[in-house]
Amino acid sequence: MITVDLRSDTVTKPTPGMLAAMFSAKVGDDVFGEDETVNALEEKAAAIFGMEAGIYCPSGTMTNQIAIKCFTQPLDELIADQTAHVYRYEGGGVAFNSAVSTRLLNGYRGVLTAEMIEPEINAENVHYPRTSLVVLENTVNKGGGACYTLDQIKPIAQLCKTRELKLHLDGARIFNALTYTGDNAADYGKYFNGISVCLSKGLGAPVGSVLLADKETIKYARRVRKVLGGGMRQAGFLAAAGIYALDHQVERLKIDHAHARIVADALSASPAVANVLPVETNIVLFDTIEPADTILNKLAAQGIRAMSTDKHRIRFVLHLDVHPEQVEHVIKTIGLLVQ
């Protein structure tokens, strides 16, 4: 039977080319700064986004948490959308690691504007936490892969500059956003103080994220990473997968996006589906007439795995291990769903 795993773009496995690159990596002790492959990955990622420096970490949670630690002081407050990964899915780490509170806004599909943020910046007053950081997510995971364009980001960056706030990008799926918007990665460095880039989602590396910032920040980030237990030794074997992903698996994201649109069209035509949310990238969110679990069981019986995000909402995530014949199988299965 054909099986398809649409639970997440984290389920991808290294391709033969990526494994070959990993096996032949030149490594050293990265805690001593001597792993040339890690160093090359950090420099490469920084150059792509027009940032000074980078630090390779085991996860996107760690790069986000380190960024928040670097850009805040205890008792500060950060501003994020209420769906933000840093708030919902990092185990309360903002409070634990940085002793910072989180001000949550209601963006449109998780996308914020300067007009939404401005009134939420606390005035200087002994009662209020000091607002010091804004965190944006691009694409927005809970927003169904919704994107910010750089033109939407610019006024937010301007506001942060004027009000002396730092601006961090949770770019777990930043290359999906760039694929959709056509914006230039190198321009991002002008607008953000920190950028977290995930290598183990759509890019297909088995492990790792990179935090990008200026040299001073990355120097401190190395201390924080060590404290969190994220100092790795011959990590170049893993970093090699990241370099390979950046070189070979960015261009192909448009295939995942095309697959997502095809699947969304099939869902729109299904009597079992009440509503399909707009699809911009590789994530498809849709509302089901029967409970989501009932539909998930029907899909599972046909070898298709997915997850619900609500009682009547299901998420499909397309990725490099979903090939055209699997997309066909998904479409055929959707066609068999009845009300």
Ligand SMILES: *Cc1c(COP(=O)(O)O)cnc(C)c1O
């Ligand atoms: C997956 C993800 C992360 C990082 O997750 P890790 O599993 O810790 O690598 C961060 N932000 C968003 C929006 C994500 O989707």
